[in-house]
Amino acid sequence: MYWQQIEESKMDLENLPVSAKVVVVSKDGKVLVLRKSSGIVDLPGGKVEKGEDLFEAMERELKEEVGFKAKNFQFVTSWVKTNKSLGDRLVIVFEAHLKKKAKKMEVKLSDEHIWGKFLCPEGVDEIGDMPLGYGNAIGLCFNRFKVNQ
Incomplete structure (x- = not known):
């Protein structure tokens, strides 16, 4: 019974649409946060x-949405996001480090976003509507950056 449940769960996950997100970390340890046109x-x-x-x-998404190139993505976390109108999807978050400090990076936003900024931990804490995930x-990522300094 247990192994059957695992196999069924695995099949469910394999059929979910995947949304891949990236926590972009600058050389000085700030992360890029965006705000969609919808305010999210x-x-x-x-x-x-x-x-x-x-x-x-x-x-592709990094280039399209903010004009950055990155490789060497490291897995951070994942979860299944439920949405009544759009359906469930698997969200996978990775981390990518840039070779420049935040103030030297030009964020080229796509039409999908109205705001984007590199923030320190305190700046992220000030965002009152940050999704929990x-x-x-x-x-x-902030904790990893501290450990790797």
């Missing part, structure tokens, strides 16, 4: 198209 706080990334490689999708992922 966001991270760069988006839907992985059918047949598309997960990492290629993140590279994104907030947790960003917190993990």
Whole structure:
């Protein structure tokens, strides 16, 4: 019975649409936070198209949404996001480090977003409507950055 449940859960996950998001960390340890045109706080990334490689999708989304190139993505966290109108999807968050300090980076926003800024931990804490999953992922990345300094 237990193994059957695991197999059913695995099949359910394999059939979910995937949204790949990236916590972009600057050389000085700030993270890029975006706000969508709808007002929702966001991270760069988006839907992985059918047949598309997960990492290629993140590279594409970063270039399209903020004008950055990044590689060497490190897994941070994942969860299933439920939405009554859009349906469930698997959200996978990765971390990518840039070689420049935040103040030297030009964020080139797509039409999808109205605001984007590199923030320190205190700046992220000031965002009152940060989605819990994104907030947790960003917190993990801030902690990793401190450990790796």
